[in-house]
Amino acid sequence: MASAAAAAAAGMGCYSQTSWALRRLGAGGGALASAATRRRNCSVAAAVFDNQNREYVIVGGGNAAGYAARTFVEHGMADGRLCIVSKEAVPPYERPALTKGYLFPPEKKPARLPGFHTCVGSGGQRQTAEWYKENGIEVLYEDPVEAFDGKTQTLKTSSGKILKYGSLIISTGCAAARLPEKIGGDLPGVHYIRDVADADSLVSSLGKAKKIVVIGGGYIGMEVAAAACGWNLDTTIIFPEDHIMPRLFTPSLAKKYEELYEQNGVKFVKGALIDKLDAGSDGRVSSAILKDGSVVEADTVIVGIGAKPSVSPFEAVGVNIEVGGIERLIPCLEQVYLASLLLEMWQLFRSRCMIE
Structure with missing residues (x-):
């Protein structure tokens, strides 16, 4: 961006x-x-x-x-x-x-x-x-x-x-902050991006994906979602805040970007927390379960929730x-x-x- x-x-x-x-x-x-x-x-x-x-x-x-x-x-x-x-x-x-x-x-x-x-x-x-x-x-x-x-x-x-x-x-x-293993953070099809090997793995998944979920509404999440649009994928961004980029964007500026993404088919789930990631019969991630019980289907998940030293x-x-x-x-x-x-x-x- x-x-x-x-x-x-x-x-x-x-x-x-x-x-x-x-x-x-x-x-x-x-x-x-x-x-x-x-x-x-x-x-x-x-x-x-x-x-x-x-x-x-x-x-x-x-x-x-x-x-x-x-x-x-x-x-x-x-x-x-x-x-x-x-x-x-x-x-x-x-x-x-x-x-x-x-x-x-x-x-x-x-x-x-x-x-x-x-x-x-x-x-x-x-x-x-x-x-x-x-x-x-x-x-x-x-x-x-x-x-x-x-x-x-x-x-x-x-x-x-x-x-x-x-x-x-x-x-x-820094290293990418990860979701705990016990809630599915290490399932096949769940990606984190920090180095070339991570990016290569994600590109391989994008080439086969149909529905992706991006967890996090910051730089990583928004940039990955923009890339997913180029692959014509069904894309949903999930984050706990009221709007994207809350530490940088005002609500009015965030709204303009959100509208641009929505015009390109991206869906937003705001104010939501991840309860767990579920696996399908093949062991690969199949959905994101939210704290309110909602289910968002996905065959590929990208986690962009920050980093730690x-x-x-x-x-x-x-x-x-x-x-x-x-x-x-x-x-x-x-x-x-x-x-x-x-x-x-x-x-x-x-x-x-x-x-x-």
Whole structure:
């Protein structure tokens, strides 16, 4: 629903914030480092790194990691010094495409990688796997971090690989909020969208679907419903609020969009809560049962009810989860930075500059 210009502006904002934060990190001073930290930066930079040691490690292979990598390269901090540890099978990409052009039917030329790798959202270079290799950046694909020791500055990945870092950026992003398994949240035909694999699975279902139910009236729900219209599917959106996009749209603005969707055949069930998802004789989802006993038939269900921070295994050492994202690490862990805090610091810095 966002325009291309808005998406580009968002990308530029992400890039500008990351650029500022990494300049501070690379300088080893100012808001991000104490004198002791600066001394350790110098010793780490001068060290000879073996197969286990990395000067900089980014945990998480999402959009923030891609923009950070771009900034590392621009400041001469990447070649042979930066490692990205990712659970995904592909380099960072502009995630919003997954609920927009990626879901188009084949005849409408859907978006596919490598078309939307970071940093095309800001008009920058498309950073494919070759780009990371050419710039000396190591990327560990499909090998997420499973253990973390802040005192010894080490990480352990799912493959058993041990990494010792000089400076660590936690950029693990979010996971889609899920319906409980006991009410059918994991039934075949129930989809959540967060990565390319999720989107591929949904596209496969859309190609065979007849009736879909979208749970949630936010960005994800509305964008998926719009895509379903392109497949000419019987589409129903269910949400508990009085109108779509309640945190962003006024009632009058929401009404205009709802009318547009209704003109394209989409049905709305407002003020409703899901009691459970039922399965048919084949074990696949067949309907959504509401709290008031109403039944909405569906052979495909898409759940878009928000997201939650992906902070495991860092929770054990003091990453606090607040409403809206990750709060902070325990103060004693030096050389560990959260992408969310880097952005907050940039915003504070920018606001002070504007005031002064």
